[in-house]
Amino acid sequence: MIAFDADDTLWHNERLYTAAQSxxxxxxxxxxxxxxxxxxxxxxxxxxLAHFGYGIKSFALSMIETAVELTEGRISGGDIQQIIDTAxxxxxxxxxxxxxxxxxxxxxxxxxxxxxxxxxxxxxxxQKIARSGLGRFFxxxxxxxxxxxxxxxxxxxxxxxxPERFLMVGNALRSDILPVLAVGGHAAYVPYAQTWAHEAGExxxxxxxxxxxxHIGLLPALLAAL
Numbered sequence: 001m002i003a004f005d006a007d008d009t010l011w012h013n014e015r016l017y018t019a020a021q022s023x024x025x026x027x028x029x030x031x032x033x034x035x036x037x038x039x040x041x042x043x044x045x046x047x048x049l050a051h052f053g054y055g056i057k058s059f060a061l062s063m064i065e066t067a068v069e070l071t072e073g074r075i076s077g078g079d080i081q082q083i084i085d086t087a088x089x090x091x092x093x094x095x096x097x098x099x100x101x102x103x104x105x106x107x108x109x110x111x112x113x114x115x116x117x118x119x120x121x122x123x124x125x126x127q128k129i130a131r132s133g134l135g136r137f138f139x140x141x142x143x144x145x146x147x148x149x150x151x152x153x154x155x156x157x158x159x160x161x162x163p164e165r166f167l168m169v170g171n172a173l174r175s176d177i178l179p180v181l182a183v184g185g186h187a188a189y190v191p192y193a194q195t196w197a198h199e200a201g202e203x204x205x206x207x208x209x210x211x212x213x214x215h216i217g218l219l220p221a222l223l224a225a226l
Contacts, residue, residue, distance in 0.1 A: 001161045002108065002223070004138075005170030006118035006125065008192040009216070011097050011132055016090045017059065018194060023086050024063050027079050031071050041066045053145050055121030060087035091124060095132045100217030105137045107220045115140040117155065117168065119147055119175065147175035149182040156183065167226075169219060173201030181209055186226070190216050 007013035024041065025034040032040075044062040052058035063083050067075045105114070116138050118125050125143045129135050140159065144151050156163060163184030170176025171192040178201055180187040188211045189203070204210045211222055 001115060001159065001165060002112050002167045002169065003115040003117045003142075003155075005168070005172065005176045006116055006128065007120070008171045008195070009098070009169060009176070009190060010101050010116075010134060011095050011128065014192065014194040016056075016093055020059070020063065020086050020090060024067065024083065027075075027082060028067060028070055037066070037070065040070055044069070053121070054119050055124055056087055056090045057121055057124070059090075060084065063087070091127075095128050097132065097134075098216065100215050101134070104216050104219045105134065108223060109137045112223070113140075114138050115142065115159075117142045117144065117147070117152075119144050147172075147179055149179040152180055152185065153183045156185075167223075169216065171195060172199035173203065174199045177201070177210065178204065181207055185209065186211065188213055188219065188222060190214075 004010055021038060021041065025037045028037050041062060044066045045059065048058060048062050048065070052061055060083065063086075064080055067079065067083060108114070114137050116129065118141075120143065122143050126141075129138075129141060135141075142155055152166075152168070155161075156166060164186075166180070166185040167188060168176055168180040168185060169188045169190060171190050172195065173189060177187040177189050181204055186209045190213045203212070213219060213222060
């Protein structure tokens, strides 16, 4: 079984958040420098994960909360509406595939069972998968609230997959790579140009089940070598 993360592994995603952060910084430029806005937004996101989980809707609520906090309640209704409109634009944004994704999936799908394991808002992730045109490649789709070792262990049990027969492909060391290695699976790390700080982690150098690819187009060659 080969499983894929979705955001920033199959299609571009983080750049939508970067653009939204720029909008928030511009809105709050009269109150605070952009570096401070970015720090406070990140702290608010971390605080709100336990309440709202991951995804654009959670991010939008954190932007609004940050704006209210940093302006001491003086932000205008018009500015809050602009934050809401920004979030709606993110939800409606075109799903742009990363280079090599289509070709890689077409090359490996005939020989392997493929799955998506992604976290975030259920509706948003389902919509992106549908709009991506990639759904036909995947036999199973798992949208989870968090990616921990126990999350992957439960999925492996559900599908009766031996860990050593499982490969996870993703761009986030914290979510896609380290917890899979912890349960005995293989993990292929495909770095993305921009990665959310929350997903950072240390490369597990020396682990024979850890593989790093410059781009996803190299995946078929990795599978042939395993």
